[in-house]
Amino acid sequence: MRVRFAPSPTGALHIGGARAALYNWLMARGSGGTMVLRIEDTDRERSTPENVDQILDALAWLQIDYDEGPISQVQRSARHEEVLQQLLADGHAYRSTATGEDVKAYKAQHGADKGFRGTPEAEGAVRLRVPDDGATVVHDLVRGDTTFQHVHLDDPVIARADGTALYNFAVAVDDADAQITHVVRGEDHLSNTPKQLLVYVAMGVEPPLFAHLPLLHGPDGKKLSKRHGAASVQELRDAGYLPAAVRNYLALLGWGDTDDETLISTEELVRRFDVTRVAKNPARFDEQKLRWMNGRYLRELSLDELTAALEEYTGRAGLRDAVQISREKIQTLADFWPLSGFIFDGPGEDEKAKAKWLTDAGRGALVDAHDALAGLDTWELEPIEAALQGVVAAREVKPKDVFQPVRVALAGTAVSPGIFETLQVIGQEESLARIQAAAATAA
């Protein structure tokens, strides 16, 4: 099996493209086949080296590798030219100066049941000659057969007047030359497939098998765009998601196995993925589920692995102890610092929390807590807890009437990791200083 991922570098790699890459990769790895990466850069206007780098980066981050490529499509222009001359010579293609307007006029005159057929000229763009009768059938692994009547097809332009290849021609030539066996790509290409199939016929080459994946939509059912939040791989990374979680989520977005497993390791995906089971209907990208899944993956990481990931993500060092007490409470790498950054940077400024807990009673609790904590010789979890529970008992109040003021004193907010653990990680001296400072400002 030889598959390929062929993005056009006209922007960042979106999750739809990422999913196509993943499915191809899963098929290649699951079959011992070969994955080819080709950059479809024939659109010179929109294709940029920066975009190519971005796509390469995104694939690397996702840990989707390839065996051949990246192949630049424009660098194959000599070969495209060669095939073009061949088709021109044997009558499968012809030059025509007909414009889009001409085609429209032609159809207005001949009715909808006659596709545009030009007359050969000495110059102009190159059009592929579509047979007048018959039909081209696309055999699709996920959709079954789709028949396209030739009378509905216009002779497609396959090369510009200057001889440079257009997409529907270049893909077919490149896929044929690379001996691709399975073309797995977005459904937006389904209608293009008959044109490509006709190129195969003209070349006299056996076409590959096709599989067209349903498109991905935003939560509102509309086409995915920036306003849907993290829609590109780059944004997913910035939002603190783990590559493994993204792979798992993307694999299940449009594909389901017979069993009900939701958390599936990449190794298992490679083993189980079956392109013929891909869903036919478009799927919506639901970040909430990704968040949940990411949380599960986060918690499966060892403390050292999570710490390393967070230190790289935040650019801070010495996070291990804080990570340990925070890991149950975060779903993404981005959640960590807002939750536990106060351990390093000092308490935050949540006025609402302060107003609620740094009251008169709160100050009393803080003073007592300070005294109890100051008397400890060993700054360990148990003694810390015992000391604070002692304050609760002595003051005859609910636990939270002591713990919350202490939390606000340490964190400046009403939410934090466990209070005893937090005290321990912050250290005795600093903890006492924060409690004292808070008591001083309490109403």
Place this chain on the structure above:
RNA sequence: GCCGCUAUCGUCUAGGGGACUAGGACGCCGCCCUCUCACGGCGGAAACCGGAGUUCGAAUCUCCGUAGCGGUACCA
């Protein structure tokens, strides 16, 4: 306009003529755990787009309608 694809809980999906009282997951709601927030556990509400037809029997097959999406570029 024309050509084509698609249609199961809010979302991702399982199901492929009788095993469907339509299963799982996210989310939501409730309870438990509990120092906050979470995590975890338990329970709950929640769907076959509409209409015909085929059949003893339809979520499953056929047709029509409707809706969404894609293509219709000298873009990819």
